[in-house]
Amino acid sequence: MTEKEDKQASDYWRENIRLMLKLLAIWFVVSFGAGILWVDWLNQFQFFGFKLGFWFAQQGAIYVFVVLIVYYVRAMHKLDQKYHVNDEE
Incomplete structure (x- = not known):
């Protein structure tokens, strides 16, 4: 990999992790x-009809x-397009 490709890969993973x-x-x-x-x-x-705390614990979080x-x-699709990442490579 070239230095430019290394930087691009590093930036891609940094944004992905963030x-x-x-x-x-x-x-x-x-x-x-x-x-x-x-x-x-x-x-x-x-x-x-349910208490909001109960609803979040049972349904809302899901x-x-x-x-x-x-x-x-x-967001990952946009990120892949931004860095020209193709799953088929």
């Missing part, structure tokens, strides 16, 4: 924070996880 860490942080805050730490405070609110997966796929 994206994953951000999404994992969001998932942690939603699942652990809303489902465990702030459950008592969130339970004062209702969502579809929905957020699925949305994060969809976002990750789209």
Whole structure:
């Protein structure tokens, strides 16, 4: 690999790791924070007839996880295009 290709590969992985860490942080805050730490405070609110803290612990964290997966796929597709990464190579 040339020096330019090494720099490009390094930049690609740096952005990839940064994206994953951000999404994992969001998932942690939603699942652990809303489902465990702030459950008592969130339970004062209702969502579809359920206490909000209970809903996040049982359903909300899963929905957020699925949305994060969809976002990750789209963001990685854009990142692959930006750095001209092709899966078929």
